[in-house]
Amino acid sequence: MIREEVIQRMLKLKQSEPFVSVVIACYNYGMYLEDAIDSCLASTIQNIEIIVVDDGSDDPATIELLKTMKKPKTKIIHQENKGIAPALNRGIQEARGKYIFRLDSDDRIHHTLLEKGVLVLETRPNIGFVTCYLQAFGKEDWVWTPPPFSFAELLKDNIVVGNSLFRRAAWEGAGGFDEQGRGYEDWEFWIRLASIGWGGFQIPELLFFYRRHGETESVRQFYRQNELRADIQRKHLRMYEMLTAGQLEHSMKQSSAITVDWNVNADTYQVRKPARDKIKIMIVMPWLIIGGAERFFLDLLEELPRDEYHITLVTTIRAESPLYQRYDQCTDEIFLLPSFCDTPEQMENVILHLVETRGIQIVHINNSDIAYAALPRLKARFPGVKTIALLHAYVPELPWDHVRNSVGFNAWIDCYNVCRASLKDTLTSLFHIPPEKIRILPNGIDTNLFRPGTYEESAMLKQGFNIPLDKQVITYIARLHSDKDPLKFVAIAKRMIAADPADRYRFLMIGEGPLMNEVIEAVGPLSSKIIVLGARGDVHQILKFTDVMASTSPSEGLPISGLEAMSAEVPVIAFAVRGWLDIVHQHHDGLLIGRSQFEEIDYAQQLAYLLDHPDWLERMRAAARKKVTTFFTRTQFVERYQSLYRHLVSGSLPPIG
Known part of the structure; x- marks a missing residue:
């Protein structure tokens, strides 16, 4: 003693x-x-x-x-x-x-x-x-x-x-x-x-x-x-x-290689302990780029009451972090693990170290393979910690499909969090995940920010972009990446321009990504009609003078950009794929185009037809706004997640609703 x-x-x-x-x-x-x-x-x-x-x-x-x-x-x-x-x-x-x-x-x-x-x-x-x-x-x-x-x-x-x-x-x-x-x-x-x-x-x-x-x-x-x-x-x-003499050119360059075991003991140094009454959550995601999955958590964290939650944010893939500053304002701490880790094992050890020193109660995983791999060790050391797998889309044709990657760790996952019913069906029917482990929590957006503009607002904004008032505007909002197929959008725009001697259309492309140069090259001499804007912070303003939002993605989760457009009374035209099928009611608040060898022609013709029928377009606009304000508001979104977190901390899942 x-x-x-x-x-x-x-x-x-x-x-x-x-x-x-x-x-x-x-x-x-x-x-x-x-x-x-x-x-x-x-x-x-x-x-x-x-x-x-x-x-x-x-x-x-x-x-x-x-x-x-x-x-x-x-x-x-x-x-x-x-x-x-x-x-x-x-x-x-x-x-x-x-x-x-x-x-x-x-x-x-x-x-x-x-x-x-x-x-x-x-x-x-x-x-x-x-x-x-x-x-x-x-x-x-x-x-x-x-x-x-x-x-x-x-x-x-x-x-x-x-x-x-x-x-x-x-x-x-x-x-x-x-x-x-x-x-x-x-x-x-x-x-x-x-x-x-x-x-x-x-x-x-x-x-x-x-x-x-x-x-x-x-x-x-x-x-x-x-x-x-x-x-x-x-x-x-x-x-x-x-x-x-050139004798130092290769000497003492930075190496992240660790020469001793990474395991830092929890008592090596003291950390600021989160308040006892706060719910302590670790969110693990690949990176802080500007994408739908990253925007999802940013929207959530900006609304969670800071006095009720302690948020530790962790990333596991090295990348530029354009959203770092915004995330830094709505979280308690951010650890970009590739900044000082060299291997997945090192990252797993840091994750476990942070869980222990912060008293983490919930680990919410968003598309991070390293976080999934850490689950067996995490659950063995901290059996009381609850784990959530957030899944956006099932993309079986791609090697990084996170649905397949996550279900392999089903034994260590307490809850699958999906944004649409079709994804729950995929989990239960294809992967035999018990339905009681799955909760459908749709995304939500700020309907006050994303609202229709008055005629005067729209006209002024349109002129600010040097777009004549008589032009109809079709806007693409997505990363310039192969999984969004921006080159397909350019091809469709070219078809519509070629078939329109009256020069009625302007096409805007909002987003950045690895295909930027290819997109610009594909646009070529049509840059005054297909306008590549890059990443923008004023999408809510651009939507005020947009007539139709166009998506060419081969698959989606529950697309936030689509909900934002619909909230601003902008109907969506997209391919009839997962994600869009969950939010667009065909011919009521948007258009869905079947995939085929003639899809570009079909897409261009149906979009032109919609723009030629203003009465139909106007009815779609009103229906799109009504759907979002009824089912997909930011308030509903945050309330659903708060309920999930509170129930998990108390040892249960919220009722299936």
């Missing part, structure tokens, strides 16, 4: 020790200091200390603040003005953490930066420092996305954010920051670390926020950059000679 008490006391003592020390050198920037400190206190990792070194400030407001400021986990050290390098070294000498984060007093950090950096350093003993992307704010708004770490590139230019996380042991081995330097102390420090064998690692995410406000020290150093570069080259002459 005594031994157990001793172990518990030792564990508590260990947990009370700071794991990361944030060192802030402050000279006359008191007006920003509290903002910098608060950004650190908001970190997901909590066993930190903050050491502010007052480097002889003479600004009265800063002096007063440093006398009276009381912040948790924060210690203030005063010294005569000696410069930033001596101030940093003084703070690090006083620090107790295994890892050091150097932060300027006028900047801020993302709340996940320290934890992500620690995950890298804890699992890669050869890495000495971790950097990221930079977002400027204040008087300027821009981003800096330097290349991945390479010693050769570092010698050519500083590719490491000055405010980065590093090992205390690396700082000690390098002899600290150079107190005799005349500037660029951070760049010289990274070069010195690399020259004694420490590697660098870049997390390709916007996790550091650089305040721009007048002539700061970094701006003053920029004016002296040639002099400072020459000074660094003199100090590291041997390294630059090796660079010139």
Whole structure:
């Protein structure tokens, strides 16, 4: 019994020790200091200390603040003005953490930066420092996305954010920051670390926020950059000679290979625990691109009450993340696993680590094969965690069909969440999934945002796109990807243009993707009539002057773009495939074209016929809006999911409705 008490006391003592020390050198920037400190206190990792070194400030407001400021986990050290390098070294000498984060007093950090950096350093003993992307704010708004770490590139230019996380042991081995330097102390420090064998690692995410406000020290150093570069080259002459000789071109490039077991213990560091009364959900999806599945979760998360849910979002495929900022505003934390994981096994281990440290109650999987593969281990370790497989479409002809991939893990899935009845039928009839495990939860959209425009609105918007008022507008809204077949849309548009000597039509294409260049090439000289707009944030405005939305997808889930169009009183024409069959009532609120060898001709003729009959088109418009406002509103959508989550946490599924 005594031994157990001793172990518990030792564990508590260990947990009370700071794991990361944030060192802030402050000279006359008191007006920003509290903002910098608060950004650190908001970190997901909590066993930190903050050491502010007052480097002889003479600004009265800063002096007063440093006398009276009381912040948790924060210690203030005063010294005569000696410069930033001596101030940093003084703070690090006083620090107790295994890892050091150097932060300027006028900047801020993302709340996940320290934890992500620690995950890298804890699992890669050869890495000495971790950097990221930079977002400027204040008087300027821009981003800096330097290349991945390479010693050769570092010698050519500083590719490491000055405010980065590093090992205390690396700082000690390098002899600290150079107190005799005349500037660029951070760049010289990274070069010195690399020259004694420490590697660098870049997390390709916007996790550091650089305040721009007048002539700061970094701006003053920029004016002296040639002099400072020459000074660094003199100090590291041997390294630059090796660079010139080509001996560093392939040395010390960033590698995400992990040289020790990934398994980070849950007690390695402390995290900010979600409130007990919140429902704690992990959502795992492939990426944060602009697509229907990603929009689905974004719509949901933007509406869930923040005081009732703690949301951890995880992605498992490396890709650009254009929706990152919007997701960041409606979730508690985002982990893009490919940013610091190299293999599926590493990603699975991080998923399990996050489930344990956050007390996750529900894992909601959206099209992530890695998440499915983690289910056996997850359920073995955390049998009380409920799992949901969200499925959008059954596409048996494609190798990545997520319906087939998910049912192989049926033993570890508590609920299949589908958006339409036909997909439930597929699960029960083809894959023999018990119907009681399946819930149909249709998508929903914002019917106030996606609404019909007045004649005046439509006319003004149309003119803004240089489209004559007498032209009829057909709009394609989808990714420019083979699974949406945008080239089919271009071919149909060309047929209609060729058969229309009166020049009555304009075709708009909204979306981006790997087929963009092929689409532009296919459009060719017809670019004034088939207008490729790329990704847009004003789709709700474009729909106000659209006559018909056209889809050429060979399959769909429950297409959000179609619901948005119908809500704006825009009928849909599409192929008669899964997804569209679930929301379009033939000849009532849209047109469905059968698949055949003559489908392009049939599609073009029926679309032209509809546009030639304004009375029929008008009836379709009203019917389309009525369907969405009756069955597919955002409020209904969110209420369905809240009911699902609450029932799962209580140990059951909601009634089948």
